[in-house]
Amino acid sequence: xxxxxxxxxxxxxxxxxxxxxxxxxxxxxxxxxxxxxxxxxxxxxxxxxxxxxxxxxxxxxxxxxxxxxxxxxxxxxxxxxxxxxxxxxxxxxxxxxxxxxxxxxxxxxxxxxxxxxxxxxxxxxxxxxxxxxxxxxxxxxxxxxxxxxxxxxxxxxxxxxxxxxxxxxxxxxxxxxxxxxxxxxxxxx
Numbered sequence: 001x002x003x004x005x006x007x008x009x010x011x012x013x014x015x016x017x018x019x020x021x022x023x024x025x026x027x028x029x030x031x032x033x034x035x036x037x038x039x040x041x042x043x044x045x046x047x048x049x050x051x052x053x054x055x056x057x058x059x060x061x062x063x064x065x066x067x068x069x070x071x072x073x074x075x076x077x078x079x080x081x082x083x084x085x086x087x088x089x090x091x092x093x094x095x096x097x098x099x100x101x102x103x104x105x106x107x108x109x110x111x112x113x114x115x116x117x118x119x120x121x122x123x124x125x126x127x128x129x130x131x132x133x134x135x136x137x138x139x140x141x142x143x144x145x146x147x148x149x150x151x152x153x154x155x156x157x158x159x160x161x162x163x164x165x166x167x168x169x170x171x172x173x174x175x176x177x178x179x180x181x182x183x184x185x186x187x188x189x
Contacts, residue, residue: 003090004085004088005059005086006086006088006089006090007087007088007090008052008089008090009090009091010032010035010036010048010089011052011056012090013035013086013089014032014035015078015087016087018031022075022076022077023075023076023079024074024075024076025050025053025074026046027050028053029045029046032045032048032049033045053076056076057076060096061078061081061085062076062077062078062079062082063076063077064076065077099128112143116179119175119178119179122175123171123172124174126168126172126175127172129168130165130169130172133161133164133168134165136161137158137161137162139167140154142155144158
């Protein structure tokens, strides 16, 4: 009985689990960068893929297809030997510089949390606008009291500001109620 051939876990993922059949080094490199954050540099990822491809080619599991449509590209294809061999992912050696970098501990951020963060920001913006509009209303009232003969000039602006403040107050109140439900944990959204 033939023993299983050990592959690097990333190569195992790409060639066995994702089932790349005809591929180039660039295809594998790009796919590798999508499945791991281990490589900060694209160049390092390319070198890793290149070494793995050379090893698989030397073992007879893949072969190079010379393809020149406009410009020359090296593509690889799995051999019959590849399909008849059992592969298993090997464990990374402890001294390997490819040892998985421990991920920073992150608290899970839920969509609901982001939703409420956005609502709080929106409420703050509306409250700031409301404060400005209320100051504007006070100023129109002051101008109408100081210049009663010109009251007609200010009355339309005063009414517009009052309507705007009512709309903003409604928004702030609605957002406050929704956030209040969240704080009471009655909201199962």
